[in-house]
Amino acid sequence: MTNSRITIKDLAERLNLSISTISRALNDHPSIGKKTTKEVKKLARELGFTPNTMASNLRRNKTQSIGVIVPRIDIHFHSHVISGIEETAYRLGYNVTIFQSRDSLEREIAVTEILQAKRVEGVIACLGLETTDSRHFARFNEIKIPLVFYDRVSKDVESSKVIIDDFDAAFRATEHLINTGCRNIAHIAGNRNTDIFKARVKGYKAALLKHDLEANENLIQYTSELSYEEGATCAKKLLTVTPLPDGVFCANDNTAISAIQVFKKANLRIPEDIAVVGFSNYPISSIMEPTLTTIDDRAFEMGQTAAKLLIRQIEDKDQNIASETIVIKTDLIVRDSTNRNPKG
Amino acid sequence: MTNSRITIKDLAERLNLSISTISRALNDHPSIGKKTTKEVKKLARELGFTPNTMASNLRRNKTQSIGVIVPRIDIHFHSHVISGIEETAYRLGYNVTIFQSRDSLEREIAVTEILQAKRVEGVIACLGLETTDSRHFARFNEIKIPLVFYDRVSKDVESSKVIIDDFDAAFRATEHLINTGCRNIAHIAGNRNTDIFKARVKGYKAALLKHDLEANENLIQYTSELSYEEGATCAKKLLTVTPLPDGVFCANDNTAISAIQVFKKANLRIPEDIAVVGFSNYPISSIMEPTLTTIDDRAFEMGQTAAKLLIRQIEDKDQNIASETIVIKTDLIVRDSTNRNPKG
C-alpha cells in the first residue's frame, strides 16, 4: 500500500483510459458505456480509491459543508439543536463543521472569518451573550452565504431565523396554572434585557389579564442568568410575599427545581400549596420529586428546521430566496408539580 | 460588491504585482518587503479578500480539519467530550467536522468513507453500540490517518485510545462506601458484555476483597443498559435481600437516582440506612435530594486529551508515532448520599 493516495490519474493509466472517462464513469455519467463504468468502479474499489473532495470542491466551487456557531456545545439545549442539524444535514448530503464562541465576541468574530475562508456554503448560528452588535455576520450577506440564526438571533443583520414562540409558551404555561386553580401566580424571570425572556414575561402577564387576574409587579422576580442559585434566592423572596403565591411560572427548569426545593424545605406541599411550572424540559424534570410540569423547547426540531431552511436557501441560491422566520410551537408537558386537577 | 469572490489574482492585477508576491505577502514571507506586504494586506482588507482554503488545502495537501464520530451528540457525556475536542482543536488551528452514527453500524461505515473523501487529517471516534467488528476503521491506518478512540474503543484496529480507569474508579467508589461504614455493599451493574462495565464490577469486587468483605453474587444486579427504569427494578430486588444492603455502588447516575427514589419510598434513610454512589456526575446529582456521591468521568478532559494526542500524531506523522493509550484518572465527588462520616 503506497503512502500517497490513489487518484483518477492512476486509474486512467491502469486502464488505458483518459482521466475524463474515469471521472465520468465514477460519477455515473450516462455517456459512458456500462462496461467501462463497471470496470472503472471495480478497479477503484480494488485499489481503495477515494475521490479527493477538496479537488472536486475547488473545481465545482462547492464544499457541501455548513458551519455552525454555538455558545457552548455542552449545554443541553445546544447539543440537541446540533444533533438536529447534523441529522438533517447528513441526510441532505452536507457536513457540519462546528465552533463554540464560548460567549466571547472576539472568538465569534474570528470564527466568522474562518468560516468564510473555509468556504462553507451556509451558516447556522446562535449569538453569544457578549454579542450585542452582530455586524460581523453581515459579511455573509455580501458574499451571498445563507445565514440562519436560532434562539438568540441578530437584529442588525438580514437573515433567516428559527425561534420558539416564547410569548405563547409562557401564556399557555401561566394559563395552565390558572386552569389548575391558581389565583396568585408569581414569575421567576430571566434577564430583563433579553428578548426571549421579555417575551416570557409578556406572555405571563397576558394570561393573567385574560383571566382578570392582577399582574402584580412584586410577584415577578428577575434574575440575571436564571441560575439554580438565583432560583433559590427568588423563591425565598416569594415566601415573604403576602398572600403567599399559589403558583409559580419559572423561565427555566433550573430555577423551577431550586424553587421547589426551597418550598419543600418551608414545608409547603407541591402542587397543593404551590404549583410550579418550568421551561425547557431538562431530563431531570421527569425524574425529580415531584416531576416537573414544563415547556418542551423542541431543541432537536429547531436544529432540523434550521438545517432544512439553510440547505433550501443554499440550493436555490440563484433565486435569491428571501429571509424567513420560522416560529416553532412548543409543548406544555403536564406533570405532578401542577397536578391539582380542579379544572383540567 | 461582485458576486464572485476576490482572489489573489485580483489583488495582483490591482497592484501590478505577480500572484506569487501577493501569496507570499499574505503569508508574511520574510523575503517580501515590509512596504509591499503592508500594501497587499491593506488592499486585501479593503476588498474583503478571504483566502480560499480549499485551493490552498489542495495545493498543500492539508485540510486542517479533523473528523469526529460519536453515537449521539445530545448525550451529556459526548457533548462534553466534543466540547473539549473543539476547544483544543480550535486553539491548535484545526476545525472539527462532526458526525453521529446514531449507534448504526451502517451509518458508521458510511461516515468513515466520507471522512476519507473529505481528507480529514485525523479521526476521533467512539464506537456505536451495534459495532462489534470495527474493521472499517482499519482503512485509516492504511492511508496513515491518525485515529484516536475514546470511551468505547476498538479491539480489532490499531489505534490510540483515551479511556478512563473504570477499575480504579469503581474500586475507589466501593472503598469509599466501606470507609463510611458499609459492610454489605451491593452493585447495580451495566451490560455484562461491555468492557467498561466489566471493569467496574471487577473494581467493586477488588475493593471488597481488600477489606475482607464477601463479594456475594446476589448483591450484584446486572442491567442491559443502565436505564432509569432498570435501576428501579434492581433496587426493588435489593430490598428483598437479607440482610439488607447498607450501601450500593451504581454503574451510572441514572440507576443511582432511581434506586434512591425506591429506597426513599421504602422509608429507608439515605445515607443512614443505605448509602449510594453513582457514576458520571450528571448535573442532576448535585441538585437532587440527597445530593449524590458520584464519579466524575472527566468528559471535557477526555475530549481535550484525545484532540491533543491526535493533533500531535498528525503533526509528527513522518516520525510514525506509535499508538498510545491514555488512561484518565477520575474524581470521586463525595456528597450527601454517602455522608455518614464514621471514618472519613
Next chain:
DNA sequence: TTGTAAGCGTTATCAG
C-alpha cells in the same frame, strides 16, 4: 462513447 485541454485558487520551485 471517449479524449483533449483548460481551469478552479493556491503554493512552491526555479530563475532572475
Next chain:
DNA sequence: CTGATAACGCTTACAA
C-alpha cells in the same frame, strides 16, 4: 526581493 510557471486532483466544454 520579485516573477513565471508548474503543479495539486478533479470537472467540463469542445472535439473527435
